[in-house]
Amino acid sequence: MEKVQNDSLLLFPCPGCNAQLYFNPEHQKLECKYCGTQVAIDQSNNQIREKSLRQQLSVTGDPDAAIEQMVYKCGRCGSESVFISETPTFTCSFCNFEAVNPVAYKTRLIQPSGIIPFGIDKQQSITIFKNWLGRGWWAPGDLKEFARQDALHGIYLPFWTYDAQTFSEWTGEGGRHYYVTVEDRDANGNRTTRQEQRTEWIYRSGTYNTSFDDILIGGANELSQKEYESIFPFKLEELVNFDARYLSGFQADVYDISVSDGYAKAEKYMEQEIYDACVNECRIDTYRNVQVSTSYDNQTYKHILLPLWVCSYLYKNKQYHFLVNGQTGKIYGSKPVSAAKVVLTVIAVLLVIVAIYFFSQQQ
Ligand SMILES: [Zn+2]
Ligand SMILES: [Zn+2]
Incomplete structure (x- = not known):
């Protein structure tokens, strides 16, 4: 097991008193x-460039560093802890001293080029969390005890963004509704007429070209793409060059969804958008049998880190997530439902229905 010297972790000592600086x-x-x-970080963004996906996919080879176990001797309290080299940030389990591990990103082929620094601090995220917990009548009363505030942690998660130009050809049938007068007889046998809807199908075809910019795909399996999307959008125009100092005081993660697996998700998204657009062009009053064939070109990608406040809590053996967008403060959360409160509500509603029925019979 490799023993890590303190100086192989990135420490950012205070020029005033030599304590650790945090972002x-x-x-x-x-x-x-x-x-x-206070020490300022240069917030320029000249390193963030779209890179060719095709070129990247042809690259094979190993990352700079292999994943291994490491022993870290804490610079503050001197105790030794074991950690995995792909962990970008390290917290001493004895004194909570936090350091950044520069080796972590080298265990992956692609390093992040940009980052959005946290804009929401811990105190703000706790306030948002508390307000959210208090809301909603369905939540069990003891929920607050289970969702402890110290479970809320700030983490930079890896994301991919993809751009592409697309060229599509589509065929289908557009349906135009028209009405015909149909004869009928009523209950007494008298002749009546009524209008009936018919559809005329017209073969249609066309081309649809468009381009996509910055489709955002989560690069870590910790959360599902749906959960990530629940706290979108991020203001990507505020991306700055990646600098490990932003990680100081937060957690971070390396990607485990590869650039090509991420692109497969992005292409599914584009496919759906294109299909919807072609359906719109084919539709008159309605449509059927729409077939689309698309070629994708000039695909590019970026690898970036985005800030999230995350809380995972267990309630009666089920896991729930609470998320805050660390840039905008937008929240998403799933909450357990109190069975007792549901039963009480159902009983109350039934009582009201019985009462209304009773009074209507009286009159
Ligand atoms: Zn200081
Ligand atoms: Zn320590």
């Missing part, structure tokens, strides 16, 4: 908790 979302600077010294 402060409120001031968007590194800050010392002890003497208040």
Whole structure:
């Protein structure tokens, strides 16, 4: 097992008092908790470029560093802890000292080029979480005890963005409704007429060309794409060059969904959007048998890190997630439903229905 010297982890010592500096979302600077010294990070974005997907997919080979177990001797309390080298940030389990592990991103072929720094700090995310917990009548009363605030942690998760140009040919049938007068007889045998709808089908075809910009796909299996999308959008125009100092004081993760697997998800998304657009062109009053054939070109990608506040909690052996977009504060959460409250509500509704029925019979 490789023993990591303290200097192989990235430490950001305070120029004033030598304590560790952490990134402060409120001031968007590194800050010392002890003497208040602030250090600015250059927030330019000239390193963030779209890269050719085709070129990347032809690259084979191993990443710079293999994944291995490491022993870290804490710079503050001196105790030794074991951790895995693909962990981008490290917290000493004895004194909570946090350091950034620069080897982590080298265990993957593609390194992040951009990052959106946290804009929502821990205190704000706790307030958002508390408000959310108090809301909603269905939640069990003891939920607050289960969803402990210290379970809320700030983490930079890996994402892929994809661009592409698409060229599609489609065929289908557009349906035009028209009405015919049909003779009928009523209950007494008298002649009547009524209008009946018919559809005329017209063969149609066409081309549809469009381009997609920054389709955002989650790169970590921790959450599902649906859960990621629940806290979209991120303002990607605020991406800045990746700098490990932004990670100081937060957790981070490396990707486990590859650039090509991520692209497969992006292509499914594009396929659906294109199909919907072609259906729109084919439709008159209605449509059927729409077939689309698409070629994708000039695909590019970026690998970026985005900030999330995440809370996973167990309630009666079931896992629930609470998420906050670390840039915008948008929330998503799933909450257990109290069975007792549901039963009480159903009984109350039934009582009201019985009462209404009773009074209507009286009159
Ligand atoms: Zn200091
Ligand atoms: Zn320690």
